[in-house]
Amino acid sequence: MSVTGKNVHYEGIRDGNTGRIPLTRYGAALIAVALASLVRFAASPLFGWEFPFLLFAFAVFFSADFGGKGPGFTATALSIIVVGAAFIQPRSNFIPGHIADAARMALFAVLGVVISLAVNRLKRANRDLLCSAQELEQSNASLQSSERELLQANELLRRSQQSLTYANARLEISNGDLQKFAYSVSHDLQAPIRTIGAFSQLLIQKYEAKLDADGCELLAHIAAAVVRMNALVRDLLEYSKVTHVEADSITATDCNEVLRGVLQDCAASVHETGAQVTADTLPIVQADPKRLAQVFLNLIENGLKYRSAQPPKLHISAKSEDEHWQFSVTDNGIGFDMAHAERIFTAFERLHSTGSSYQGSGIGLSIVKRIVERQGGTVWAVSRQGIGSTFYFTVPSKPEPHPKQLSASSV
Numbered sequence: 001m002s003v004t005g006k007n008v009h010y011e012g013i014r015d016g017n018t019g020r021i022p023l024t025r026y027g028a029a030l031i032a033v034a035l036a037s038l039v040r041f042a043a044s045p046l047f048g049w050e051f052p053f054l055l056f057a058f059a060v061f062f063s064a065d066f067g068g069k070g071p072g073f074t075a076t077a078l079s080i081i082v083v084g085a086a087f088i089q090p091r092s093n094f095i096p097g098h099i100a101d102a103a104r105m106a107l108f109a110v111l112g113v114v115i116s117l118a119v120n121r122l123k124r125a126n127r128d129l130l131c132s133a134q135e136l137e138q139s140n141a142s143l144q145s146s147e148r149e150l151l152q153a154n155e156l157l158r159r160s161q162q163s164l165t166y167a168n169a170r171l172e173i174s175n176g177d178l179q180k181f182a183y184s185v186s187h188d189l190q191a192p193i194r195t196i197g198a199f200s201q202l203l204i205q206k207y208e209a210k211l212d213a214d215g216c217e218l219l220a221h222i223a224a225a226v227v228r229m230n231a232l233v234r235d236l237l238e239y240s241k242v243t244h245v246e247a248d249s250i251t252a253t254d255c256n257e258v259l260r261g262v263l264q265d266c267a268a269s270v271h272e273t274g275a276q277v278t279a280d281t282l283p284i285v286q287a288d289p290k291r292l293a294q295v296f297l298n299l300i301e302n303g304l305k306y307r308s309a310q311p312p313k314l315h316i317s318a319k320s321e322d323e324h325w326q327f328s329v330t331d332n333g334i335g336f337d338m339a340h341a342e343r344i345f346t347a348f349e350r351l352h353s354t355g356s357s358y359q360g361s362g363i364g365l366s367i368v369k370r371i372v373e374r375q376g377g378t379v380w381a382v383s384r385q386g387i388g389s390t391f392y393f394t395v396p397s398k399p400e401p402h403p404k405q406l407s408a409s410s411v
């Protein structure tokens with residue numbers, strides 16, 4: 001381990017190594033024993049032959065403290081040799097003459113080993129403590145810096161949340177304005193369009209005989225364009241009216257009743273196309289009956305409009321799923337390429353252009369999507385070209401507590 005904080009190096013400290021080179025450590029032990037010998041020799045007149053190991057215990061302690069347990073053992077051994085040779089009777093013999101001296105020698109050897117080991121252990125514990133304190137300090141510092149970073153990130157998040165809320169509020173305001181604008185434009189356009197329609201009809205009635213074939217054809221174009229424009233403005237008005245579902249318009253709605261009313265409304269088209277419309281028994285759901293009727297009407301009218309060469313066959317059914325009712329309207333019409341399955345729910349998107357025999361403004365399905373989503377459901381379609389299509393939509397079993405307000409994506 002290597003910790004460099006506060007200029008402290010702990011390399012090898014945990015294994016009991018003091019970080020000094022052996023020559024210094026063992027040399028210090030040698031010097032300590034030599035000094036102890038000199039002082040003991042000088043103090044001989046005071047102690048005589050008593051307490052021969054007294055000062056050598058300090059030498060062992062110093063050596064162990066300075067150099068570790070190796071120098072401690074070395075100082076112990078050197079002390080025994082010196083004391084045996086110089087301070088125990090008979091001198092210069094090393095072998096003690098009395099059993100008490102031999103016992104002292106053995107006791108000192110044990111004491112020396114114990115001192116060396118204990119000092120070594122104590123120093124290691126001390127260094128371990130230092131290391132842990134250092135580590136603690138470092139983790140504390142990194143904890144503090146992560147806390148600071150967290151605070152900064154939190155502040156950033158708070159700010160972006162604030163600006164998001166602000167942008168959302170602005171979006172809702174401009175969305176509302178747009179909605180009002182679309183409503184008033186489509187509403188106000190109706191009167192002049194009706195006037196143009198009426199005057200072009202008058203023109204045809206009064207001057208048809210006076211006009212040549214080209215003039216009549218031009219007038220017919222104008223009349224047809226007026227009819228298309230009228231339908232477009234009417235649909236646009238309808239679309240702009242579906243801003244949100246009023247909470248009090250949500251009521252227990254018998255879908256069988258709703259479907260019956262819708263089929264009466266489009267009885268003429270059903271009769272004209274020779275269509276066969278069948279339905280399962282439908283449930284009672286919590287919904288806005290007027291809006292639900294609009295959804296059924298648009299999907300059924302499309303089923304009749306986008307028919308193939310065969311007489312149209314439409315089937316309406318419903319099944320209960322986890323938290324909603326799933327309705328479906330299936331037809332045997334021309335179908336469409338599934339690559340456009342999402343596009344068709346966008347306002348003014350038509351797969352069959354205005355010039356084709358399928359007239360329309362491209363708003364019907366976007367009205368359906370709006371209504372279904374405002375009531376907390378989803379809508380999608382599955383189709384095979386030349387085989388037919390099925391349009392699905394869901395109605396929540398329990399209506400949402402608050403009606404969905406207009407959002408940016410819905411414009």
Ligand code: ADP
Nearest residue numbers: 302306335344350351352360361362363364365
């Ligand atoms: P419109 O019918 O006025 O064009 P819609 O929004 O109702 O507008 O439909 C969008 C487009 O989706 C249509 O132009 C048509 O291409 C396609 N479409 C809708 N319903 C059907 C259907 N039942 N079968 C095949 N295509 C369909």
